[in-house]
Amino acid sequence: MIQSPTAPALAPPFAAPFPVRTAQDVQRLQARPLEETLTVQSTYEIFRNSAAAFGDKAALTFLRSADPADDAITWNYRELLAGIHQTANLLHSLGIREGDAVGVLLPGCLEYHLALWGGEAAGIVQPLNPLLTEDKLASLMTTARAKALIAYGSDVECGSWSKALRLMDRVPTLQTLLRVAPWDEPVSARPALPDCALDFNASRAAQPSDRLISERAIRPGDVAAYFHTGGTTGAPKLAVHTHANQVFSAWAAVQLQNAGPGDVVINGYPLFHVAGVLPASLAALSAGVETVIPTTLLLRNRDVLRNYWRLVEKHRATSLQGVPTILAALAEVPLAGADISSLRYCRTGAAPLPAELAARFKRLFGLHVSESLGMTEMAGITSISPPGCEFPVNCVGFPLPYVQVRIVSLDMPAGQPARDLPPGTPGMALFKAANVIPGFLDPEDTARAFTEDGWLISGDVGFLDGEGRLHLQGRAKDLIIRGGHNIDPKTIEDALARHPAVQLCAAVGAPDAYAGELPIAFVTLAEGSTATEAELVAYAAEHVDEGPARPKRVVVLDSMPMTNVGKIYKPDLRRLATAVAVQAVVARTLQEAGLAHDDPVLRVLADAQPDVAVEAGAGAPAPLKERLREALSRLPVKVDLRD
Incomplete structure (x- = not known):
């Protein structure tokens, strides 16, 4: 290999001197100043x-x-x-x-x-x-x-x-x-x-x-x-x-x-x-x-x-x-x-x-x-x-x-x-x-x-434990994370806001067993205007630039949850999004059991505290409840099944 006059001298490739198992091992790796440990420039x-x-x-x-x-x-x-x-x-x-x-x-x-x-x-x-x-x-x-x-x-x-x-x-x-x-x-x-x-x-x-x-x-x-x-x-x-x-x-x-x-x-x-x-x-x-x-x-x-x-x-x-x-x-x-x-x-x-x-x-x-x-x-x-x-x-x-x-x-x-x-x-x-x-x-x-x-500022909420490990509990930012793809809700909101019937709109992530989160939008309509969910979903598909950001659900609300200073309150919308996702799981489970998708034997409790829950009626058979419990466990959120 010909080396130019300005090329740095060759150094060994990167290698781990020992397996890391503890925070003490990490401390051993950083025992020397970084400039002595890592000399590669580019x-x-x-x-x-x-x-x-x-x-x-x-x-x-x-x-x-x-x-x-x-x-x-x-x-x-x-x-x-x-x-x-x-x-x-x-x-x-x-x-x-x-x-x-x-x-x-x-x-x-x-x-x-x-x-x-x-x-x-x-x-x-x-x-x-x-x-x-x-x-x-x-x-x-x-x-x-x-x-x-x-x-x-x-x-x-x-x-x-x-x-x-x-x-x-x-x-x-x-x-x-x-x-x-x-x-x-x-x-x-x-x-x-x-x-x-x-x-x-x-x-x-x-x-x-x-x-x-x-x-x-x-x-x-x-x-x-x-x-x-x-x-x-x-x-x-x-x-x-x-x-x-x-x-x-x-x-x-x-x-x-x-x-x-x-x-x-x-x-x-x-x-x-x-x-x-x-x-x-x-x-x-x-x-x-x-x-x-x-x-x-x-x-x-x-x-x-x-x-x-x-x-x-x-x-x-x-x-x-x-x-x-x-x-x-x-x-x-x-x-x-x-x-x-x-x-x-x-x-x-x-x-x-x-x-x-x-x-x-x-x-x-x-x-x-x-x-x-x-x-x-x-x-x-x-x-x-x-x-x-x-x-x-x-x-x-x-x-x-x-x-x-x-x-x-x-x-x-x-x-x-x-x-x-x-x-x-x-x-x-x-x-x-x-x-x-x-x-x-x-x-x-x-x-x-x-x-x-x-x-x-990472935008991540978490804590360090006594062993020096980092645990995450969620994101402080409003980004929707779909299978590792970051989606800014403003992209969806800006597109839907252009619809003539939409007065207010907000997008959040709904829990999904496969993607982690899927975008879902909530809108209120201008006075005297009408629009169906199907129309709004189609409008979003046409006007939201990137495929992963296009919501499959656009829910029309009578009123938007707001803070005292007039901002849309997204924690309430995230709870609604969770309820929508849970309802879809319930409907699918009922249909697989040969029942109507809206059979009242299973009822989603959107206002349950502290988490969204599902109430099983007295007539719900044990195999149905077990099938639902397994399906709900796949969601990346906690959902209780209550008798």
Whole structure:
């Protein structure tokens, strides 16, 4: 390997010196100052170190289909670094410098890793959700002043290529479009490209693969990426990640998960999402782990889910990672004789884990589901439950080494300093850490995210126990979390408010056994106006930009619950949403028992205290009550069945 004069000396890859089991183990990891423990300066340096250490070992394996018998495409660590060099050099030749943003609009594919890490070596990478509307993509890229866009050359999934072509006209700073051909597209079938576009793989192949031609010396404080956050909010909210933020997240994730070159992970997280990029991908690739990419659709591919256990057996996966929605889907897939004995760790996050789902996973597969906490504002990971530790549900493990945590009172008057709470007392979690981002592109977003003395306001309510573990009890924010996808209720509210019959509207999350939460909207109608629920649902489907945010229920109320100062009181709406979800479970259970969906033998008590409950009449048979009790236990909320 040729080393430029400015390239840092090679260092060993990241490795865990011992398994973490206790808070004392975490303290051992942070016994020295961080600058002595972690000397790697950039994500580019991570890949140089991994290529030197692991060379011919498999780094990335792309599954062309969900069939375990199909041949996969694998790149080793040396090939991955060569591709990163070529990509960074191509971008440099196109005028990309360290302050310039490069948008990425790709599905799951090998080239995504070249775009991510080559983009960070040349400038600033901006991963984009292909499911977003063209308006949102244009707004995000314009805010980032993106100069280049690496896009998938197909419209099969999300219309990516057509969107990319139109974005060239809509983003003033955008100069170059790089087309990534689908893996199965013959060269003879590739379309003619407009003057502003180049073939990504053909163009990078002409670049040096052994060094950065820019000879850039990347500093820890240099900006590495812009990640859009805030769910489906209308206005762009771009989190600024430095190289130091991302390097720390990768190192810390390796320490707490004890990851190493003997591991294989099937990474089904989308790579526009911080969880898929940093605690999943970068951490794995910093420690010699083989990362399997399960087709371009990832875990949205139903065939991948149906064959998941056979894929685990084929690739000898050691780690299963996914949001609770994915775990719920996998719980419905029988093993059918598949050997999954290689799995030693199962980790989830991004949304609440239902206790029943955790118990089912243990019963069906012998896997304890470990929870973690991550957020875009902390480069993807905040706390982890390590392998071998069977913590209770809602315990998200130990905060990462060198991370400072405060649990403070929720009821402090504005402008007053936060009051710290003792262990075991729930409050708002605040953080300071090496992976806490410096802020957002919009200074107003930054001001809202931090306290005056620089602590990140997580929006999560929880407590630290006597063993140093973090437990979550909910979110102080109003975000609806659908299978790990953050939905800003304002997106739904703004759309429905445009309906001529709607006077007031509010959206909250209704508990769901599969997704954790589903959006539900409540409206009151203007005097003299009429509208049915079906009409309003159809209107929302047409006017809410993103699919996951479209509510399946819009409930018309006579009056909206309000506070004394005239604000809509969402706790009452959440209780109503819970009652609606419980009523749906009751109706389904009655129908499965051959009864009418509204048979009065079971009655939902929306005003029961402290939780919504179901009352079983004297005529309710014991098997019906047992079936209902099991169905209610799958909801991520407490619901009593009362006789």
